[in-house]
Amino acid sequence: MSARGYVGVVGPSGEPAAEVLAAAEEVGRLLAGAEVVVVTGGGTGVMEAASRGATSAGGTALGLLPGSDRREGNTHLTVAVATGLGEMRNALLVRAVDAVISVGGSWGTLSEVALACRTGVPAYALLGWELPAEGGPVVVADAAEAVARVLDVR
Amino acid sequence: MSARGYVGVVGPSGEPAAEVLAAAEEVGRLLAGAEVVVVTGGGTGVMEAASRGATSAGGTALGLLPGSDRREGNTHLTVAVATGLGEMRNALLVRAVDAVISVGGSWGTLSEVALACRTGVPAYALLGWELPAEGGPVVVADAAEAVARVLDVR
Protein backbone atom coordinates (compact mmCIF):
# COMPACT_ATOMS: atom_id res chain seq x y z
CA MET A 1 0.00 0.00 0.00
CA SER A 2 1.31 3.47 -0.83
CA ALA A 3 2.02 6.03 1.88
CA ARG A 4 -1.62 6.88 2.23
CA GLY A 5 -3.67 3.83 1.51
CA TYR A 6 -7.14 3.52 0.03
CA VAL A 7 -9.35 0.71 1.27
CA GLY A 8 -12.77 -0.25 -0.04
CA VAL A 9 -15.48 -1.08 2.49
CA VAL A 10 -18.29 -2.97 0.81
CA GLY A 11 -21.51 -4.47 2.04
CA PRO A 12 -25.26 -4.45 1.72
CA SER A 13 -27.21 -1.26 1.20
CA GLY A 14 -30.56 -0.63 2.83
CA GLU A 15 -30.95 -1.80 6.40
CA PRO A 16 -28.64 -4.67 7.24
CA ALA A 17 -28.46 -6.07 10.79
CA ALA A 18 -27.34 -3.71 13.56
CA GLU A 19 -24.27 -5.85 14.12
CA VAL A 20 -23.24 -5.37 10.50
CA LEU A 21 -23.73 -1.62 10.62
CA ALA A 22 -21.79 -1.30 13.85
CA ALA A 23 -18.90 -3.31 12.43
CA ALA A 24 -18.87 -1.24 9.24
CA GLU A 25 -18.76 1.98 11.21
CA GLU A 26 -15.91 0.72 13.34
CA VAL A 27 -13.99 -0.39 10.27
CA GLY A 28 -14.38 3.10 8.85
CA ARG A 29 -13.29 4.69 12.12
CA LEU A 30 -10.22 2.50 12.49
CA LEU A 31 -9.14 2.98 8.88
CA ALA A 32 -9.46 6.73 9.22
CA GLY A 33 -7.40 6.57 12.39
CA ALA A 34 -4.65 4.97 10.33
CA GLU A 35 -4.93 7.78 7.75
CA VAL A 36 -6.42 5.45 5.18
CA VAL A 37 -9.00 6.81 2.73
CA VAL A 38 -12.25 4.85 3.04
CA VAL A 39 -13.79 4.11 -0.36
CA THR A 40 -17.40 2.97 -0.70
CA GLY A 41 -20.19 2.96 -3.24
CA GLY A 42 -21.54 6.04 -1.51
CA GLY A 43 -24.98 4.62 -0.75
CA THR A 44 -26.91 3.47 2.30
CA GLY A 45 -26.36 0.63 4.76
CA VAL A 46 -22.76 -0.51 5.13
CA MET A 47 -21.58 2.21 2.75
CA GLU A 48 -23.08 4.94 4.87
CA ALA A 49 -21.94 3.42 8.17
CA ALA A 50 -18.35 3.08 7.02
CA SER A 51 -18.33 6.62 5.65
CA ARG A 52 -19.76 7.97 8.88
CA GLY A 53 -17.13 6.09 10.85
CA ALA A 54 -14.39 7.55 8.70
CA THR A 55 -15.47 11.17 8.73
CA SER A 56 -16.50 11.15 12.39
CA ALA A 57 -12.89 10.19 13.11
CA GLY A 58 -11.59 13.06 11.02
CA GLY A 59 -10.81 10.90 8.02
CA THR A 60 -11.70 10.93 4.36
CA ALA A 61 -14.66 9.07 2.86
CA LEU A 62 -14.70 8.75 -0.92
CA GLY A 63 -17.94 7.61 -2.55
CA LEU A 64 -18.14 6.19 -6.05
CA LEU A 65 -21.84 6.50 -6.81
CA PRO A 66 -23.66 4.37 -9.37
CA GLY A 67 -25.83 7.24 -10.58
CA SER A 68 -25.19 10.55 -12.29
CA ASP A 69 -26.48 12.74 -9.45
CA ARG A 70 -24.00 13.51 -6.73
CA ARG A 71 -26.80 14.36 -4.31
CA GLU A 72 -27.82 10.72 -4.19
CA GLY A 73 -24.73 9.98 -2.12
CA ASN A 74 -25.04 9.67 1.65
CA THR A 75 -24.30 12.71 3.78
CA HIS A 76 -21.02 11.43 5.23
CA LEU A 77 -18.92 11.57 2.07
CA THR A 78 -15.93 13.86 1.87
CA VAL A 79 -15.79 13.52 -1.90
CA ALA A 80 -18.42 11.97 -4.16
CA VAL A 81 -17.89 10.85 -7.74
CA ALA A 82 -21.15 10.47 -9.65
CA THR A 83 -19.99 7.83 -12.12
CA GLY A 84 -23.23 7.09 -13.94
CA LEU A 85 -21.84 3.58 -14.41
CA GLY A 86 -24.54 1.74 -12.50
CA GLU A 87 -23.22 -1.44 -10.97
CA MET A 88 -20.14 -1.23 -13.18
CA ARG A 89 -18.87 1.13 -10.53
CA ASN A 90 -18.34 -1.91 -8.34
CA ALA A 91 -15.47 -2.83 -10.63
CA LEU A 92 -14.16 0.73 -10.57
CA LEU A 93 -14.12 0.62 -6.77
CA VAL A 94 -12.17 -2.62 -6.64
CA ARG A 95 -9.63 -1.23 -9.05
CA ALA A 96 -9.15 2.02 -7.16
CA VAL A 97 -8.29 0.49 -3.78
CA ASP A 98 -5.39 -1.35 -2.17
CA ALA A 99 -7.61 -3.81 -0.32
CA VAL A 100 -11.27 -4.57 0.26
CA ILE A 101 -13.06 -5.26 3.54
CA SER A 102 -16.55 -6.72 3.18
CA VAL A 103 -19.01 -6.43 6.03
CA GLY A 104 -22.12 -8.56 5.72
CA GLY A 105 -23.32 -10.25 2.57
CA SER A 106 -25.37 -9.48 -0.55
CA TRP A 107 -25.06 -10.18 -4.25
CA GLY A 108 -23.60 -6.76 -4.90
CA THR A 109 -21.09 -7.26 -2.11
CA LEU A 110 -20.19 -10.64 -3.51
CA SER A 111 -19.55 -9.14 -6.95
CA GLU A 112 -16.96 -6.84 -5.41
CA VAL A 113 -15.32 -9.53 -3.28
CA ALA A 114 -15.15 -11.85 -6.28
CA LEU A 115 -13.62 -9.16 -8.49
CA ALA A 116 -11.04 -8.43 -5.79
CA CYS A 117 -10.13 -12.11 -5.58
CA ARG A 118 -9.99 -12.32 -9.37
CA THR A 119 -7.70 -9.33 -9.74
CA GLY A 120 -5.38 -9.91 -6.80
CA VAL A 121 -6.71 -7.19 -4.52
CA PRO A 122 -6.42 -8.45 -0.91
CA ALA A 123 -9.91 -9.11 0.49
CA TYR A 124 -11.10 -9.57 4.06
CA ALA A 125 -14.58 -10.71 5.00
CA LEU A 126 -16.47 -9.95 8.18
CA LEU A 127 -19.94 -11.31 9.00
CA GLY A 128 -20.28 -12.36 5.39
CA TRP A 129 -21.59 -15.22 3.32
CA GLU A 130 -19.82 -18.54 3.29
CA LEU A 131 -17.62 -18.69 0.21
CA PRO A 132 -15.19 -21.13 -1.36
CA ALA A 133 -11.94 -21.02 0.59
CA GLU A 134 -9.49 -21.34 -2.28
CA GLY A 135 -8.37 -17.95 -3.42
CA GLY A 136 -11.20 -16.36 -1.50
CA PRO A 137 -11.28 -13.55 1.04
CA VAL A 138 -9.62 -13.97 4.41
CA VAL A 139 -12.37 -14.40 6.97
CA VAL A 140 -11.83 -12.16 9.99
CA ALA A 141 -13.48 -12.10 13.40
CA ASP A 142 -14.10 -8.40 13.90
CA ALA A 143 -13.42 -4.89 12.68
CA ALA A 144 -10.15 -4.64 14.57
CA GLU A 145 -8.76 -7.77 12.96
CA ALA A 146 -9.91 -6.68 9.51
CA VAL A 147 -8.12 -3.36 9.78
CA ALA A 148 -5.03 -4.82 11.45
CA ARG A 149 -4.65 -7.29 8.59
CA VAL A 150 -5.17 -4.64 5.96
CA LEU A 151 -2.54 -2.42 7.52
CA ASP A 152 -0.17 -5.39 7.67
CA VAL A 153 -0.30 -5.71 3.89
CA ARG A 154 1.55 -2.44 3.45
CA MET B 1 -35.95 -11.34 -24.34
CA SER B 2 -36.19 -9.39 -27.60
CA ALA B 3 -36.76 -11.13 -30.93
CA ARG B 4 -33.14 -12.12 -31.17
CA GLY B 5 -31.80 -12.69 -27.69
CA TYR B 6 -28.29 -12.24 -26.36
CA VAL B 7 -27.09 -14.63 -23.67
CA GLY B 8 -23.82 -14.47 -21.78
CA VAL B 9 -21.91 -17.70 -21.24
CA VAL B 10 -19.38 -17.27 -18.46
CA GLY B 11 -16.92 -19.59 -16.83
CA PRO B 12 -13.27 -20.19 -16.05
CA SER B 13 -10.53 -19.38 -18.55
CA GLY B 14 -7.49 -21.59 -19.01
CA GLU B 15 -8.08 -25.33 -18.90
CA PRO B 16 -11.13 -26.25 -16.86
CA ALA B 17 -12.28 -29.89 -16.62
CA ALA B 18 -13.27 -31.62 -19.86
CA GLU B 19 -16.82 -31.94 -18.57
CA VAL B 20 -17.02 -28.17 -18.15
CA LEU B 21 -15.66 -27.48 -21.60
CA ALA B 22 -18.03 -29.96 -23.21
CA ALA B 23 -21.00 -28.41 -21.45
CA ALA B 24 -19.95 -24.90 -22.47
CA GLU B 25 -19.64 -25.94 -26.08
CA GLU B 26 -23.06 -27.56 -26.03
CA VAL B 27 -24.59 -24.47 -24.44
CA GLY B 28 -23.11 -22.38 -27.24
CA ARG B 29 -24.36 -24.79 -29.87
CA LEU B 30 -27.89 -24.92 -28.48
CA LEU B 31 -28.13 -21.16 -28.09
CA ALA B 32 -27.00 -20.64 -31.66
CA GLY B 33 -29.59 -23.15 -32.80
CA ALA B 34 -32.21 -20.93 -31.20
CA GLU B 35 -30.78 -17.86 -33.03
CA VAL B 36 -29.45 -16.41 -29.81
CA VAL B 37 -26.21 -14.41 -29.90
CA VAL B 38 -23.64 -15.97 -27.55
CA VAL B 39 -21.72 -13.35 -25.58
CA THR B 40 -18.50 -14.19 -23.75
CA GLY B 41 -15.39 -12.50 -22.48
CA GLY B 42 -13.67 -13.67 -25.64
CA GLY B 43 -10.87 -15.58 -23.91
CA THR B 44 -9.87 -19.19 -23.38
CA GLY B 45 -11.54 -22.07 -21.53
CA VAL B 46 -15.31 -21.81 -21.23
CA MET B 47 -15.36 -18.62 -23.30
CA GLU B 48 -13.63 -20.32 -26.21
CA ALA B 49 -15.69 -23.51 -25.97
CA ALA B 50 -19.00 -21.64 -25.95
CA SER B 51 -17.90 -19.47 -28.87
CA ARG B 52 -16.80 -22.52 -30.84
CA GLY B 53 -20.11 -24.18 -30.14
CA ALA B 54 -21.98 -21.14 -31.37
CA THR B 55 -20.09 -20.55 -34.58
CA SER B 56 -19.79 -24.24 -35.44
CA ALA B 57 -23.60 -24.26 -35.41
CA GLY B 58 -23.74 -21.27 -37.73
CA GLY B 59 -24.47 -18.81 -34.96
CA THR B 60 -22.93 -15.57 -33.76
CA ALA B 61 -20.29 -15.35 -31.03
CA LEU B 62 -19.64 -11.90 -29.61
CA GLY B 63 -16.53 -11.46 -27.45
CA LEU B 64 -16.04 -8.55 -25.07
CA LEU B 65 -12.29 -8.67 -24.47
CA PRO B 66 -10.61 -7.23 -21.38
CA GLY B 67 -7.62 -5.91 -23.31
CA SER B 68 -7.11 -3.34 -26.05
CA ASP B 69 -5.88 -5.78 -28.68
CA ARG B 70 -8.54 -7.56 -30.66
CA ARG B 71 -6.12 -10.28 -31.66
CA GLU B 72 -6.06 -11.54 -28.09
CA GLY B 73 -9.56 -12.93 -28.57
CA ASN B 74 -10.03 -16.59 -29.34
CA THR B 75 -10.39 -17.67 -32.95
CA HIS B 76 -14.09 -18.54 -32.77
CA LEU B 77 -15.48 -15.04 -32.36
CA THR B 78 -17.74 -13.57 -35.00
CA VAL B 79 -17.27 -10.08 -33.59
CA ALA B 80 -14.72 -8.98 -31.00
CA VAL B 81 -14.84 -5.78 -28.99
CA ALA B 82 -11.48 -4.87 -27.46
CA THR B 83 -12.76 -2.91 -24.48
CA GLY B 84 -9.52 -2.16 -22.67
CA LEU B 85 -11.61 -2.25 -19.50
CA GLY B 86 -9.82 -5.15 -17.82
CA GLU B 87 -12.15 -7.05 -15.53
CA MET B 88 -14.63 -4.15 -15.66
CA ARG B 89 -15.73 -5.77 -18.88
CA ASN B 90 -17.39 -8.44 -16.76
CA ALA B 91 -19.91 -5.82 -15.75
CA LEU B 92 -20.33 -4.69 -19.35
CA LEU B 93 -21.09 -8.26 -20.37
CA VAL B 94 -23.75 -8.71 -17.72
CA ARG B 95 -25.40 -5.48 -18.79
CA ALA B 96 -25.42 -6.34 -22.48
CA VAL B 97 -27.23 -9.68 -22.20
CA ASP B 98 -30.73 -10.95 -21.46
CA ALA B 99 -29.55 -13.83 -19.29
CA VAL B 100 -26.34 -15.44 -18.07
CA ILE B 101 -25.41 -19.13 -18.06
CA SER B 102 -22.37 -19.99 -15.95
CA VAL B 103 -20.50 -23.21 -16.62
CA GLY B 104 -17.98 -24.18 -13.96
CA GLY B 105 -16.67 -21.94 -11.20
CA SER B 106 -13.96 -19.32 -10.66
CA TRP B 107 -13.75 -15.95 -8.96
CA GLY B 108 -14.18 -14.13 -12.26
CA THR B 109 -17.20 -16.26 -13.06
CA LEU B 110 -18.63 -15.56 -9.65
CA SER B 111 -18.25 -11.81 -10.17
CA GLU B 112 -20.44 -12.07 -13.24
CA VAL B 113 -23.04 -14.32 -11.65
CA ALA B 114 -23.22 -12.04 -8.63
CA LEU B 115 -23.63 -8.94 -10.78
CA ALA B 116 -26.40 -10.65 -12.73
CA CYS B 117 -28.20 -11.54 -9.50
CA ARG B 118 -27.68 -8.00 -8.22
CA THR B 119 -29.06 -6.36 -11.33
CA GLY B 120 -31.95 -8.70 -12.07
CA VAL B 121 -30.46 -10.50 -15.05
CA PRO B 122 -31.69 -14.13 -14.98
CA ALA B 123 -28.78 -16.44 -14.12
CA TYR B 124 -28.43 -20.20 -14.54
CA ALA B 125 -25.55 -22.20 -13.08
CA LEU B 126 -24.16 -25.46 -14.39
CA LEU B 127 -21.32 -27.40 -12.73
CA GLY B 128 -20.59 -24.35 -10.62
CA TRP B 129 -19.65 -23.43 -7.09
CA GLU B 130 -22.13 -23.79 -4.28
CA LEU B 131 -23.70 -20.40 -3.66
CA PRO B 132 -26.32 -18.93 -1.34
CA ALA B 133 -29.75 -19.94 -2.61
CA GLU B 134 -31.64 -16.74 -1.91
CA GLY B 135 -31.66 -14.55 -4.96
CA GLY B 136 -28.95 -16.66 -6.51
CA PRO B 137 -28.66 -18.39 -9.87
CA VAL B 138 -30.96 -21.25 -10.77
CA VAL B 139 -28.91 -24.42 -10.60
CA VAL B 140 -29.44 -26.57 -13.69
CA ALA B 141 -28.48 -30.16 -14.47
CA ASP B 142 -27.08 -29.88 -17.96
CA ALA B 143 -26.67 -27.69 -21.04
CA ALA B 144 -30.06 -28.61 -22.41
CA GLU B 145 -31.84 -27.54 -19.24
CA ALA B 146 -29.85 -24.31 -19.07
CA VAL B 147 -30.81 -23.30 -22.58
CA ALA B 148 -34.41 -24.47 -22.27
CA ARG B 149 -34.86 -22.32 -19.17
CA VAL B 150 -33.22 -19.31 -20.79
CA LEU B 151 -35.48 -19.58 -23.81
CA ASP B 152 -38.47 -19.87 -21.49
CA VAL B 153 -37.74 -16.43 -20.06
CA ARG B 154 -38.63 -14.79 -23.33
Place this chain on the structure above:
Amino acid sequence: MSARGYVGVVGPSGEPAAEVLAAAEEVGRLLAGAEVVVVTGGGTGVMEAASRGATSAGGTALGLLPGSDRREGNTHLTVAVATGLGEMRNALLVRAVDAVISVGGSWGTLSEVALACRTGVPAYALLGWELPAEGGPVVVADAAEAVARVLDVR
Protein backbone atom coordinates in the same frame (compact mmCIF):
# COMPACT_ATOMS: atom_id res chain seq x y z
CA MET C 1 -4.89 -3.30 -39.00
CA SER C 2 -5.40 -6.97 -38.26
CA ALA C 3 -6.57 -9.41 -40.92
CA ARG C 4 -10.16 -8.29 -40.53
CA GLY C 5 -10.20 -4.65 -39.60
CA TYR C 6 -12.71 -2.72 -37.52
CA VAL C 7 -13.40 0.89 -38.45
CA GLY C 8 -15.55 3.36 -36.59
CA VAL C 9 -17.89 5.56 -38.59
CA VAL C 10 -18.99 8.52 -36.51
CA GLY C 11 -21.19 11.49 -37.19
CA PRO C 12 -24.31 13.35 -36.17
CA SER C 13 -27.46 11.55 -35.11
CA GLY C 14 -30.91 12.77 -36.05
CA GLU C 15 -31.31 14.17 -39.54
CA PRO C 16 -28.08 15.52 -40.95
CA ALA C 17 -27.92 16.81 -44.54
CA ALA C 18 -28.69 14.35 -47.34
CA GLU C 19 -25.13 14.69 -48.59
CA VAL C 20 -23.81 13.58 -45.22
CA LEU C 21 -26.13 10.59 -45.04
CA ALA C 22 -25.26 9.51 -48.56
CA ALA C 23 -21.55 9.70 -47.81
CA ALA C 24 -21.97 7.74 -44.58
CA GLU C 25 -23.87 5.01 -46.38
CA GLU C 26 -21.22 4.79 -49.06
CA VAL C 27 -18.45 4.62 -46.46
CA GLY C 28 -20.28 1.73 -44.82
CA ARG C 29 -20.77 -0.02 -48.14
CA LEU C 30 -17.14 0.35 -49.21
CA LEU C 31 -15.79 -0.80 -45.85
CA ALA C 32 -18.01 -3.86 -45.94
CA GLY C 33 -16.79 -4.59 -49.43
CA ALA C 34 -13.28 -4.70 -48.00
CA GLU C 35 -14.44 -7.12 -45.29
CA VAL C 36 -14.05 -4.47 -42.61
CA VAL C 37 -16.43 -4.49 -39.65
CA VAL C 38 -18.25 -1.15 -39.43
CA VAL C 39 -18.54 0.10 -35.85
CA THR C 40 -20.94 2.88 -34.90
CA GLY C 41 -22.81 4.16 -31.89
CA GLY C 42 -25.84 2.26 -33.16
CA GLY C 43 -28.17 5.25 -33.32
CA THR C 44 -29.79 7.36 -36.01
CA GLY C 45 -28.37 9.68 -38.68
CA VAL C 46 -24.83 8.86 -39.78
CA MET C 47 -24.75 5.80 -37.54
CA GLU C 48 -27.79 4.31 -39.20
CA ALA C 49 -26.70 5.21 -42.71
CA ALA C 50 -23.27 3.65 -42.30
CA SER C 51 -24.78 0.51 -40.76
CA ARG C 52 -27.28 0.23 -43.58
CA GLY C 53 -24.50 0.62 -46.11
CA ALA C 54 -22.49 -2.13 -44.45
CA THR C 55 -25.23 -4.70 -44.09
CA SER C 56 -26.78 -3.97 -47.49
CA ALA C 57 -23.39 -4.92 -48.92
CA GLY C 58 -23.35 -8.17 -46.97
CA GLY C 59 -21.01 -6.85 -44.28
CA THR C 60 -21.10 -6.62 -40.52
CA ALA C 61 -22.38 -3.59 -38.59
CA LEU C 62 -21.53 -3.49 -34.89
CA GLY C 63 -23.38 -0.95 -32.75
CA LEU C 64 -22.17 0.20 -29.35
CA LEU C 65 -25.32 1.73 -27.89
CA PRO C 66 -25.30 4.36 -25.16
CA GLY C 67 -28.33 2.92 -23.39
CA SER C 68 -29.14 -0.35 -21.67
CA ASP C 69 -31.86 -1.45 -24.09
CA ARG C 70 -30.69 -3.22 -27.20
CA ARG C 71 -33.92 -2.43 -28.99
CA GLU C 72 -32.97 1.24 -29.11
CA GLY C 73 -30.40 0.44 -31.76
CA ASN C 74 -31.21 1.04 -35.40
CA THR C 75 -32.52 -1.84 -37.49
CA HIS C 76 -29.38 -2.30 -39.58
CA LEU C 77 -27.08 -3.64 -36.89
CA THR C 78 -25.68 -7.13 -37.14
CA VAL C 79 -24.66 -7.10 -33.49
CA ALA C 80 -25.67 -4.56 -30.86
CA VAL C 81 -23.98 -4.04 -27.51
CA ALA C 82 -26.17 -2.17 -25.05
CA THR C 83 -23.41 -0.60 -22.97
CA GLY C 84 -25.42 1.56 -20.60
CA LEU C 85 -22.39 3.86 -20.60
CA GLY C 86 -24.12 6.93 -22.04
CA GLU C 87 -21.68 9.08 -23.96
CA MET C 88 -18.77 7.22 -22.36
CA ARG C 89 -19.40 4.68 -25.08
CA ASN C 90 -17.84 7.16 -27.49
CA ALA C 91 -14.52 6.39 -25.83
CA LEU C 92 -15.21 2.66 -25.95
CA LEU C 93 -15.85 2.93 -29.69
CA VAL C 94 -12.60 4.76 -30.35
CA ARG C 95 -10.69 2.16 -28.39
CA ALA C 96 -12.27 -0.78 -30.17
CA VAL C 97 -11.42 0.27 -33.72
CA ASP C 98 -8.36 0.49 -35.97
CA ALA C 99 -9.36 3.82 -37.48
CA VAL C 100 -12.17 6.37 -37.38
CA ILE C 101 -13.95 8.01 -40.28
CA SER C 102 -16.09 10.99 -39.35
CA VAL C 103 -18.85 12.13 -41.68
CA GLY C 104 -20.35 15.51 -40.87
CA GLY C 105 -19.91 17.44 -37.66
CA SER C 106 -21.44 17.62 -34.19
CA TRP C 107 -20.12 17.89 -30.66
CA GLY C 108 -20.48 14.18 -30.10
CA THR C 109 -18.65 13.49 -33.35
CA LEU C 110 -15.92 15.86 -32.31
CA SER C 111 -15.48 14.08 -28.99
CA GLU C 112 -14.74 10.88 -30.87
CA VAL C 113 -12.43 12.48 -33.41
CA ALA C 114 -10.54 14.24 -30.62
CA LEU C 115 -10.18 11.04 -28.61
CA ALA C 116 -8.89 9.25 -31.68
CA CYS C 117 -6.31 11.97 -32.27
CA ARG C 118 -5.37 11.89 -28.60
CA THR C 119 -4.86 8.15 -28.49
CA GLY C 120 -3.17 7.63 -31.85
CA VAL C 121 -6.09 6.08 -33.70
CA PRO C 122 -5.91 7.20 -37.36
CA ALA C 123 -8.78 9.59 -38.09
CA TYR C 124 -10.23 10.77 -41.41
CA ALA C 125 -12.78 13.56 -41.71
CA LEU C 126 -15.35 14.02 -44.43
CA LEU C 127 -17.75 16.96 -44.65
CA GLY C 128 -16.82 17.87 -41.12
CA TRP C 129 -16.10 20.87 -38.98
CA GLU C 130 -12.93 22.86 -39.46
CA LEU C 131 -10.43 21.71 -36.87
CA PRO C 132 -6.84 22.53 -35.90
CA ALA C 133 -4.52 20.89 -38.42
CA GLU C 134 -1.75 19.81 -36.08
CA GLY C 135 -2.30 16.24 -35.00
CA GLY C 136 -5.84 16.38 -36.28
CA PRO C 137 -7.81 14.15 -38.61
CA VAL C 138 -6.84 13.84 -42.25
CA VAL C 139 -9.42 15.74 -44.27
CA VAL C 140 -10.67 13.69 -47.21
CA ALA C 141 -12.75 14.61 -50.23
CA ASP C 142 -15.22 11.78 -50.43
CA ALA C 143 -16.17 8.33 -49.18
CA ALA C 144 -13.89 6.58 -51.63
CA GLU C 145 -10.84 8.51 -50.47
CA ALA C 146 -11.71 7.95 -46.81
CA VAL C 147 -11.92 4.21 -47.25
CA ALA C 148 -8.89 3.99 -49.53
CA ARG C 149 -6.79 5.80 -46.94
CA VAL C 150 -8.07 3.65 -44.11
CA LEU C 151 -7.25 0.48 -46.01
CA ASP C 152 -3.79 1.85 -46.74
CA VAL C 153 -3.01 1.99 -43.03
CA ARG C 154 -3.00 -1.78 -42.76
Place this chain on the structure above:
Amino acid sequence: MSARGYVGVVGPSGEPAAEVLAAAEEVGRLLAGAEVVVVTGGGTGVMEAASRGATSAGGTALGLLPGSDRREGNTHLTVAVATGLGEMRNALLVRAVDAVISVGGSWGTLSEVALACRTGVPAYALLGWELPAEGGPVVVADAAEAVARVLDVR
Protein backbone atom coordinates in the same frame (compact mmCIF):
# COMPACT_ATOMS: atom_id res chain seq x y z
CA MET D 1 -24.86 23.33 -8.97
CA SER D 2 -25.44 21.58 -5.64
CA ALA D 3 -24.45 23.19 -2.35
CA ARG D 4 -20.85 22.22 -2.83
CA GLY D 5 -20.08 22.23 -6.52
CA TYR D 6 -17.61 20.13 -8.48
CA VAL D 7 -15.91 21.75 -11.46
CA GLY D 8 -13.59 20.06 -13.93
CA VAL D 9 -10.46 21.91 -14.98
CA VAL D 10 -9.08 20.42 -18.16
CA GLY D 11 -6.13 21.25 -20.36
CA PRO D 12 -2.90 19.98 -21.82
CA SER D 13 -0.52 17.79 -19.87
CA GLY D 14 3.22 18.13 -20.10
CA GLU D 15 4.61 21.64 -20.31
CA PRO D 16 2.11 24.10 -21.77
CA ALA D 17 2.92 27.82 -21.96
CA ALA D 18 3.57 29.65 -18.69
CA GLU D 19 0.48 31.78 -19.31
CA VAL D 20 -1.66 28.65 -19.49
CA LEU D 21 -0.21 27.19 -16.31
CA ALA D 22 -0.65 30.44 -14.42
CA ALA D 23 -4.28 30.69 -15.50
CA ALA D 24 -4.96 27.08 -14.52
CA GLU D 25 -3.48 27.62 -11.09
CA GLU D 26 -5.56 30.75 -10.58
CA VAL D 27 -8.71 28.95 -11.70
CA GLY D 28 -7.98 26.25 -9.13
CA ARG D 29 -7.33 28.81 -6.43
CA LEU D 30 -10.50 30.78 -7.13
CA LEU D 31 -12.68 27.69 -7.28
CA ALA D 32 -11.29 26.47 -3.97
CA GLY D 33 -12.01 29.88 -2.48
CA ALA D 34 -15.64 29.36 -3.44
CA GLU D 35 -15.62 25.92 -1.77
CA VAL D 36 -15.83 24.16 -5.10
CA VAL D 37 -14.10 20.79 -5.52
CA VAL D 38 -11.60 20.98 -8.39
CA VAL D 39 -11.67 17.85 -10.55
CA THR D 40 -8.88 17.04 -12.99
CA GLY D 41 -7.35 14.08 -14.74
CA GLY D 42 -4.70 14.06 -12.02
CA GLY D 43 -1.72 14.39 -14.36
CA THR D 44 0.84 17.03 -15.26
CA GLY D 45 0.53 20.46 -16.91
CA VAL D 46 -2.83 22.15 -16.46
CA MET D 47 -4.08 19.32 -14.25
CA GLU D 48 -1.23 19.76 -11.83
CA ALA D 49 -1.41 23.55 -11.84
CA ALA D 50 -5.14 23.60 -11.12
CA SER D 51 -4.74 21.03 -8.35
CA ARG D 52 -1.91 23.00 -6.80
CA GLY D 53 -4.01 26.15 -6.95
CA ALA D 54 -6.89 24.40 -5.22
CA THR D 55 -4.97 22.77 -2.40
CA SER D 56 -2.70 25.76 -1.82
CA ALA D 57 -5.90 27.70 -1.12
CA GLY D 58 -7.10 25.07 1.34
CA GLY D 59 -9.48 23.45 -1.11
CA THR D 60 -10.02 19.96 -2.42
CA ALA D 61 -8.43 18.57 -5.58
CA LEU D 62 -9.88 15.34 -6.92
CA GLY D 63 -7.89 13.50 -9.58
CA LEU D 64 -9.38 10.88 -11.87
CA LEU D 65 -6.28 9.13 -13.16
CA PRO D 66 -6.16 7.20 -16.44
CA GLY D 67 -3.95 4.45 -15.05
CA SER D 68 -4.29 1.84 -12.32
CA ASP D 69 -1.52 3.19 -10.09
CA ARG D 70 -2.51 5.93 -7.73
CA ARG D 71 1.09 7.04 -7.35
CA GLU D 72 1.10 8.28 -10.93
CA GLY D 73 -1.06 11.20 -9.87
CA ASN D 74 0.53 14.57 -9.24
CA THR D 75 1.45 15.50 -5.68
CA HIS D 76 -1.26 18.11 -5.22
CA LEU D 77 -4.27 15.83 -5.16
CA THR D 78 -6.43 15.53 -2.07
CA VAL D 79 -8.04 12.37 -3.36
CA ALA D 80 -6.94 10.27 -6.32
CA VAL D 81 -9.03 7.67 -8.11
CA ALA D 82 -6.94 5.28 -10.19
CA THR D 83 -9.57 4.39 -12.76
CA GLY D 84 -7.56 2.20 -15.11
CA LEU D 85 -9.87 3.51 -17.84
CA GLY D 86 -7.23 5.19 -19.95
CA GLU D 87 -8.67 8.12 -21.88
CA MET D 88 -12.19 6.87 -21.14
CA ARG D 89 -11.71 8.64 -17.84
CA ASN D 90 -12.16 11.90 -19.75
CA ALA D 91 -15.81 10.95 -20.12
CA LEU D 92 -16.04 9.99 -16.46
CA LEU D 93 -14.69 13.40 -15.51
CA VAL D 94 -17.21 15.27 -17.62
CA ARG D 95 -20.02 13.26 -16.10
CA ALA D 96 -18.90 13.82 -12.52
CA VAL D 97 -18.80 17.63 -12.64
CA ASP D 98 -21.25 20.52 -12.75
CA ALA D 99 -19.22 22.51 -15.26
CA VAL D 100 -15.93 22.37 -17.14
CA ILE D 101 -13.31 25.06 -17.52
CA SER D 102 -10.71 24.39 -20.20
CA VAL D 103 -7.39 26.20 -20.08
CA GLY D 104 -5.28 25.90 -23.22
CA GLY D 105 -5.83 23.45 -26.02
CA SER D 106 -4.96 19.88 -26.94
CA TRP D 107 -6.79 16.94 -28.46
CA GLY D 108 -7.43 15.42 -25.06
CA THR D 109 -8.76 18.74 -23.82
CA LEU D 110 -10.98 19.02 -26.86
CA SER D 111 -12.45 15.56 -26.22
CA GLU D 112 -13.58 16.74 -22.81
CA VAL D 113 -14.93 20.07 -24.00
CA ALA D 114 -16.82 18.35 -26.81
CA LEU D 115 -18.31 15.76 -24.46
CA ALA D 116 -19.39 18.54 -22.13
CA CYS D 117 -21.10 20.38 -24.99
CA ARG D 118 -22.68 17.12 -26.16
CA THR D 119 -24.08 16.25 -22.75
CA GLY D 120 -25.21 19.67 -21.60
CA VAL D 121 -22.47 20.33 -19.07
CA PRO D 122 -21.70 24.07 -19.11
CA ALA D 123 -18.25 24.66 -20.61
CA TYR D 124 -15.97 27.71 -20.46
CA ALA D 125 -12.82 28.05 -22.53
CA LEU D 126 -9.76 30.10 -21.67
CA LEU D 127 -6.70 30.44 -23.94
CA GLY D 128 -8.00 27.57 -26.00
CA TRP D 129 -8.37 26.47 -29.58
CA GLU D 130 -10.80 28.18 -31.88
CA LEU D 131 -13.96 26.07 -32.00
CA PRO D 132 -17.35 26.23 -33.70
CA ALA D 133 -19.50 28.76 -31.86
CA GLU D 134 -22.84 26.98 -32.04
CA GLY D 135 -23.37 24.96 -28.93
CA GLY D 136 -19.72 25.32 -28.03
CA PRO D 137 -17.97 26.49 -24.90
CA VAL D 138 -18.30 30.07 -23.73
CA VAL D 139 -15.01 31.80 -24.44
CA VAL D 140 -13.78 33.76 -21.42
CA ALA D 141 -11.03 36.33 -21.03
CA ASP D 142 -9.33 35.21 -17.86
CA ALA D 143 -9.49 32.95 -14.81
CA ALA D 144 -11.63 35.38 -12.86
CA GLU D 145 -14.27 35.50 -15.58
CA ALA D 146 -14.27 31.73 -15.97
CA VAL D 147 -14.89 31.17 -12.28
CA ALA D 148 -17.41 33.99 -11.97
CA ARG D 149 -19.44 32.53 -14.80
CA VAL D 150 -19.27 29.03 -13.37
CA LEU D 151 -20.46 30.24 -9.99
CA ASP D 152 -23.29 32.12 -11.70
CA VAL D 153 -24.68 28.85 -13.07
CA ARG D 154 -25.64 27.66 -9.59
